[in-house]
Amino acid sequence: xxxxxxxxxxxxxxxxxxxxxxxxxxxxxxxxxxGEQIGEYGLGSAGQRTFxxxxxxxxxxxxxxxxxxxxxxxxxxxxxxxxAKSNCFVLGCTRVLQxxxxxxxxxxxxxxxxxxxxxxxxxxxxxxLQELCSITGYPLKVIRHALVTGSLPRRKLSFSRYVC
Numbered sequence: 001x002x003x004x005x006x007x008x009x010x011x012x013x014x015x016x017x018x019x020x021x022x023x024x025x026x027x028x029x030x031x032x033x034x035g036e037q038i039g040e041y042g043l044g045s046a047g048q049r050t051f052x053x054x055x056x057x058x059x060x061x062x063x064x065x066x067x068x069x070x071x072x073x074x075x076x077x078x079x080x081x082x083x084a085k086s087n088c089f090v091l092g093c094t095r096v097l098q099x100x101x102x103x104x105x106x107x108x109x110x111x112x113x114x115x116x117x118x119x120x121x122x123x124x125x126x127x128x129l130q131e132l133c134s135i136t137g138y139p140l141k142v143i144r145h146a147l148v149t150g151s152l153p154r155r156k157l158s159f160s161r162y163v164c
Contacts, residue, residue, distance in 0.1 A: 011051060017158045024065035024158065026054035066155040070141050078123035079147045081105075087150040088115075091136045091143065109135050 010025065018024050032038040032055025041050055054062065065151040085096050088107050097106040099119060112135050117128060124147075130141045138152075145153045 007051065011049065013159055018065070019158075022063045023052055024063040026052045026062050028059075028061060029053040029055055032056070032058070065158050067158050068139070068142055069154040069156050070145065071153065074145050074148050075141060076155075077144075077148050079129060079144060081117065081119055081122045081124065082116075084117060084124055084147050087147050090101045090146045090151060091132065091138065094138075110135075 007027070013026055014023065028115075029038045032053065038053050038055050038058070040053070052058075084107075085105065088096065090141075092109055092112075093107045094110055094117075095108040097108065099105055103119045104116050105119060107117065109115065115131060115135055117124065121128065126140075129141055129143055129147070132138070133140055135144065138146070142153060
């Protein structure tokens with residue numbers, strides 16, 4: 001009974017602060033973690049909103065409970081070619097190949113496609129920065145922050161106002 005009450009309070013906090021769709025919190029199912037089929041909630045829970053029961057194979061489907069803490073001032077700054085060359089390593093770039101016969105620098109991301117940037121496009125256009133979203137997996141605001149400051153923005157727990 002106490003467990004159900006505490007989970008209900010947590011569900012209210014999740015609905016208030018968590019992702020709009022889906023869940024970032026799941027309940028570990030003892031049967032699922034024992035290699036059996038995931039169980040079900042007990043009697044009286046039919047039709048009620050509940051956290052999903054998860055096992056090792058489904059726990060990865062939970063959504064991220066952290067959110068990026070952006071600085072609006074950084075988002076308003078332009079990303080220069082020099083800043084991109086200096087700070088791209090924070091995003092997973094391992095090498096920057098300088099232009100040889102043309103004006104294009106090549107940014108190497110291991111296991112992913114490279115990002116090509118013309119030194120004539122200074123500051124870097126938003127459309128070119130958006131190409132990094134699919135390469136790095138980061139949202140545009142994270143990419144802008146990383147290229148301007150040389151570090152990723154802080155991440156904070158979505159439920160931080162409920163955590164002591």
